[in-house]
Amino acid sequence: MNKVQAFIQQSLQARKTAGNYREQKPATQLADFCSNDYLGFARSATLKQRVDDELRALPSQNGSGGSRLLAGNTAYAEALENQIAQTHGFEAALLYNSGYDANVGLFSSLPQRGDTVITDELIHASIIDGIRLSNANRYTFKHNDLSALEQKLKNAAGRVYVAVESIYSMDGDRAPLAAIAQLAAQYDAALIVDEAHATGVFGYGLVETAGLQQQVFAKIITYGKAMGCHGAAIAGSHLLHDYLVNFSRSFIYTTAAPLHQLTTIKMAYQLLESSSAQTEKLHQHINRFKSKVSASVQIIPSDSAIQCIVAGSNEKARAMASHLQTNGFDVRPVLSPTVAAGTERLRICLHAFNTDGEIDTLADLINNFTL
Template identity: 60%
Template sequence: MKQANAFIEQKLAERKSAGSYRTLKPENSLIDFCSNDYLGFARSSVLKNKIDDELKGFPLTSNGSTGSRLLSGNLQYTEDLEYEIAQFHNSEAGLIFNSGYDANVGLFSSLPQRGDTIITDELVHASIIDGARLSHANRYTFKHNDLDGLEAKLKQAKGNCYIVIESIYSMDGDTPSIIDILHLTEKYNAALIVDEAHAIGLYKKGLVCELGVEDRVFARIITFGKALGCHGAMVLGSDNLRNYLINFARSFIYTTAASVHQIASIKIAYRMLQDSDKAVEALKNNITLFKSGIKDTSTLLLSDSAIQCLLLNDNEKAKNAASKLQHTGFDVRAILSPTVPQGTERLRICLHGYNSVDEINLLTKTLNELTNA
């Protein structure tokens, strides 16, 4: 036991020395430029009341689901919602997972087999990386949004080949050229999988639907914990893919199902999403306002999404800048290595439909003063 404790102490000391030690922080009363609550659903009293109304009319027999969906935890209510969400996203079918992490780990650990190939953009989410590691497939990465790099890896691919990208990258906020990637996918007879976690809301049904290419994409992952303001995720695809995951995705099979409250929250959030045009328009206007207010754009990553990042290229600089912003009243967080590659440490600013013009103007003014100091 002494050796194990010594190992833990050493690793924590290394993190502290590198300036990348993580701690948990409780909620605060700062102006929110940190959360993924892009449309304000998570803080919405309207959504909360509608969820309460939905549950009053539900014959609730237990607070928890009581088991996995393959045992006692499945409900017709859940299956009906899966069909409804799939139809909303122009997909044949879908399967709900307890979180986005579970969805990606389940999909990528079970679908690619030994002798197959997974090719991912180097900036895909950790859950995709972890799922791919659990598979027995050959794994390659290509430089971020580099089509030539992707094609070079496609030429090396064997077996069934899966290309994996995000429609909006969670730490850069940028968007890949999905149409060009689809051309390469089809040229080499591969299958494209798109994680849409941060696109839902800004693009109501996701960027794949916005582009009208849903029939050309093999699978999509959508999450409910960002713009939808609740929790969970779903893999969209064919009926066969849904049935495959029910049979082989371990993060679906061997976990207690989501509670009725969680499923009801997702259902009502989707009903609100259908009528969210004003909130989406407000979000897009705030993105434009923020970008126009930054004077020195050389440190601002190219992004048309709700995620806007200022590169500071050092853990301590990023932490100090975030601390100054928090003392000014803004909840802005530093993103440190190793979450992002060393030398790309940054401030990650999340914009929302509910941020006021005055709040955004004051934020950009403060950022301009920080970068010119």
Template identity: 50%
Template sequence: MPDLTRAIYTTLSERLKAHQQAGLLRQLKATGDLVDFCSNDYLGFARSIELKTLIQQADTSYEVGRTGATGSRLLAGQMTLADDVEQELAVFYQTEAALIFNSGYDANLGLLACLPKAGDTLLTDELIHASMIDGARLSYATRQRFRHNDLDDLEDKLRQASGQVFVAVESVYSMDGDIAPLREMADLCDRYGAALLVDEAHATGVYGPTGEGLVVELGLQERVFARLHTFGKAVGVHGAAIVGPALLRNYLINFARPFIYTTALPPHSFLAICCAHQQLRSQVHAKNQLHERLTYFKYLVKDKLAGTTWTNSQSPIQCLIMPGNDSARYVAAEAQCAGFDVRAILSPTVPVGQERLRICVHAFNTTQEITELITLLQTALVNEPSL
């Protein structure tokens, strides 16, 4: 092995070893047959036999003629099917246009990197998704973070902003499960002439009359410049779309590098996206059942786990604060041994002292499963060595 290559191997090994010694080493782990209190499959669509059948039927009936896109959509990858699905998404999300990306990460990266330009200002909530952070880093705009959901801090920064101003937030935050004050943020953006960008990844399918997201539920679709909807969470398939004005769609086609230079999704994915949104329309009961299960979960927490600390979440993402990586790991391991797929979120992913169990409630979780999980947590918290 050449000396230079050996040096690289040594450096990487040392970094991994340090990560492991700090208790931060990540590993891929199959979930097995544990009861799911971990995934973002809020409505159970990813495991839906009905949706699977719809997609198979669509694959059979739609004559595409190829299994792969073979190129980006600006080259060989463009299909009439893609345009048809995007038009359906625009109707579903009550806006002018939609543009599909291969993932929510790609969409956020492309949107924030290309929209604000040099001389502009990009204001981001301090807890936005990593994909939005990475997109902001690629932008030539001046970026400032404001305190999480803090309207006063946001207004202070809006007053000082220069150029065209963009405000990027999530509607439902993935680590705390709390909800952004979107009405008030829209009011501030209107007052200061800023464009509001909302990541609806964890609201898609969960809020709105048939799962259109929190922006539609609040009637703000005309006041939000761009929304991101991902399809790998509650929608149960793959891909994402940015929805908004037709002008925005045309702009992204020309300037969003993750769209321009990525091989397009295969026809199967476009068909799956279409079928999943048909299911959202026809199975509103899944969304209603999800919120019923969430209400039951929160009732049991209040009744059985008094004195514990939880994030201020109104969403299916429920987080039990367990300060210290070891404490969070211990309780998560106890839950997994008892058959529940519950994961610990450790620092530095969250701030030191804010380590937690991130528990996702689903429409398919039974009341018995929820009761048994809460009972398990009662026991594990009593027996946790550092408590």
């Protein structure tokens, strides 16, 4: 075994010893309380049919053929970007191949050496990775704590950015967006909001529902969650759009999304406009689940599709998840170090397509679980 192989083996063994070794599991036939397909768009026959119809009406094309800056640009992609910008109430939008790419592309290119990026301590890994690729300083503030944020803003140097998620992916709770926007404005910081888990669940996002487009410098929209497809967009000013086209490496140095992906995004927006019944159902399910979980169970306060039951240890989170899976529910544990030790949890995702019966049984199983 050479040095590289030894390193790989030791790293994997360390994970196994710590009890956090990761493995890919095939999709199950269990009741889905795990996917980000909150509105059921990813499995929607209507969406698939509309995409097929749209594609049939277009010139046949498989791959895009290159980067957006070379052969991969299309009038279709540009029209879609204009539509996205208009829908969300921003001047411009730029498509990326995924939310990960969008965050890495934005945060690696915009903040420069001497600048400061202040993020909530629970910010998504893709934003952390983007900032790491920049030469800027990153400081975190205690989750959703406005005075901690203000303290960091007071000490910040250079151009200052504040990055938050409108709905936090691991806790499911909301950022106090209006208050954060006010603080950012007071300290001349550019506010960037990742709306991955709010898009489609709360209208077009919480920036829009709160009417904060003027106060938000940029927002990240992802299409792999409630929108049921894949890809992402950054919405902001024309100036930001042009900057990203020139400097954002995950936009420039990659093959553009195929037409199929673009049509799916376009049709998902169309479907969302006529999906108020599904959205309503989703919120009924969220309320039902919360009302059925007993007061003795520790649940992280959230009104989003992400509901977390704190188990308190990797062992208990794993045992609870396995108990629920044995009983027919696809619920996954989130373990430390992905979340802080002591907050290991079940991350339960609710959907429009779950049934009342499933939700009630799931809550009962959680309420009655003992290790």
